[in-house]
Amino acid sequence: MPPRLRVHRTLAKKRGIFFCPNCSLWRLTSLNSYHSKPVVSRSFQSQSASSVAIRGAPTPQAEISPRLKNLHEALNKVNDKATNYVSLSRLQLALRSLESRDPIIRVAVLGINGTPATQKFVRLLVSDPLKEEGTWEKELYSDDGTLQSPTTPGLLLRYGEEPKLVRQSMLISSLAIPSHFLHKHNLEILISTIETYGGRTIETDTNQTLKIPNLLERALVPILESTDSGGRYASMTHPVHKTLIYGEGVDGIINLTKLDPSQMTIRAEDFTLLKVAMDVAGLPKAGEVLEKKNILPVVSSSGANALAIFRKSVNNSLAYEQEWTQSKIDAVIEWVSQGTDRNTELKPVLRSYFRNLLQSASENIEMEETLKFKELQNSSVSEKTRGALLQAIDKWAEFAHTELQKELDRVCVSKNWRKLAWWKLFWRADDVAMIASEIMERNWLIESEKEIIFVVGRLQQAGLLPEEISLQNPVKGKQIRPSYLESEETGQNIDPNQRPERRYWPIQIPDTRLSLTNTTVPPLQSRAQSLLLQTISTTTLTAVLSGLLFVSVPAASLYSAGTIAAFGLVYSLKRLQSKWEQARERWVGDMREQGAKVLREVEAIQRYRIENLGRKKEDEEIVKERGEARAAVERAMRVLDEMEEKET
DSSP states (O other): OOOOOOOOHHHHHHHTEEEETTTTEEEESOOTTOOSOOOOOSTTOOSOGGGSOOTTOOOOOOOOOGGGHHHHHHHHHHHHHOGGGSOHHHHHHHHHHHTSSSOOEEEEEEEETSOTTHHHHHHHHHOOTTSOOOHHHHHHBOTTSOBOSOOOSEEEEEEOSSOEEEEOSSSEEEEEEOOHHHHHHTEEEEEEEEOOOOOOOEEOTTSOEEOOOOHHHHHHSOEEEEEOTTOOEEEEEOOOSEEEEEEEHHHHHHHHHTTOGGGOOOOGGGGGTEEEEEEOTTOTTHHHHHHHTTOEEEOHHHHHHHHHHHHHOGGGHHHHHHHHHHHTHHHHHHHHHTTOOSSSSSOHHHHHHHHHHHHHHHHHHHHHHHHHHHHHHHHSOOHHHHHHHHHHHHHHHHHHHHHHHHHHHHHTTSHHHHTTOGGGHHHHGGGHHHHHHHHHHHHSSHHHHHHHHHHHHHHHHHTSSOTTSOSSOTTTTOOOOOHHHHHHHHTOOOOTTSOSSOOSSOOHHHHHHHHHHHHHHHHHHHHHHHHHHHHHHHHHHHHHHHHHHHHHOTTOOHHHHHHHHHHHHHHHHHHHHHHHHHHHHHHHHHHHHHHHHHHHHHHHHHHHHHHHTTOOOOOHHHHHHHHHHHHHHHHHHHHHHHHHHHHO
16 A cells, blocks of 8 residues: 655655646656665555655646536545555546546556567557558657667657657657547557566465555556666656556566466456557467466567558558458457447446556555554464463462362361350450451461462563563552442442552452451450450349349348349350350351452453453554545445446
């Protein structure tokens, strides 16, 4: 696709870029700092860097047919939005073709590696056998078939009543000729060359090759290049509507294979824009083989003989017909003039040209999207690595929940836990906080905390976390309340993906342990002390009441009075037992619940990191630009389809 270049007016003036009124393209007249030929970076980037800034070129007032106005506006939209995905030279030619009631169809005849007989072959296409040999024919070639006109890379043949050769620049000359063929079909023929260098390929991950259809773009936008004696290099693109590639003999066939046809994906409908003609003089069996390959075999020498014989005498018409039929030049003439009918609003060759232009732009958009996707995919963490990390998280979650369950079950039968039996509270009430804190520090998700740190280290090693982030606590000295407490206080569910601070070391477990120690152990200590106080006070109160009854009521026996004290003692101890066991079970249950909650939170955070981090995203502005370009191309394609439906 064309590069993302923006050439401003100041830059154009500074580098000597001028507008060529003949071809409506920009070209470099002098670049002292460029003495070597530029390298074309993409096959469809056929215009040089000097020819991309044609958007600001002044154009005369166009006369556009009302039926073609929508198509012209759609192509202008493509020019504005899809600059980076379309050949600007071809697009400008398409726009100019719509700005005329009877547009000139420009055809290129390109000799492979500068085939010397190309000019002689073109002469057979445009000459009139009913007329004597014109001066322009003698001007075009000498007896040995070499060009007599100024040695420029390109020669443009156009219709003119009087033959006139004009050297427009060091790159191109124009020759006006009174050719009935050019006048009838309103044609211009560009004679130039095409070099035999192969197409470029891109390797994919699956060892398949992404084909780049570059020959059609190169053929439809020939690049005229020249270097003068002073070392100045100049180039110009000269877009055409259709191209005929010409070769001669065995060398031509060999050079044709060097154009890498195996790497070109040319659609069948595009053969109306590109064709190959091969001179097979002296190769009688080559013609049939080439015809099967959709190549036109010709015999230029027979055509030249036929033309000379007929001009010598009209009586030689039979010999002329035999020689001309043997030359098969008529098939080439028919292809060159195909689609140039003037009885339609839009010539068929222009419809094919527009459709190919829009399809190429659409393919370029898809190609860039594919390449960008592959680039982002290759620079991101692979799905295989992500899958392995997800398996590691699954194993950790299973291990952590198992550890939480088993450790708390073991705590309930441990020696320290038995120290907190209800009947030991009378001398252990002050040790409840110490014992509970020790249980939290030694038995609550200790191994799970170590394992998750190792798993997060694997995440960082895989590139999911920034390398400069340390796996240490980034907020040392600051007490952080766990999210489950914040959720309980606010009554809202906190999304683990929207944490207030980005923490790469998984500190949720130690933070929750610290918070539980600070928020649940003191209440448990207070509960033990309050229950013990209630038990002692109830027992004391009933004992006092029993003593008062024994003293104040002489008839009451010691046994009767002691019943009240015994009842108070039993009641208070039973109440101490039940309430304390409930408090212990509730505390253990809270440890299980909050442990499971923090494990789910840690798991969710690490899963989010694995599934979402480490994926590089394309610039939104470029994505938006590509979307606008695709919409502009699709709209132009719809307008073209609607025009074809109306004509049929």
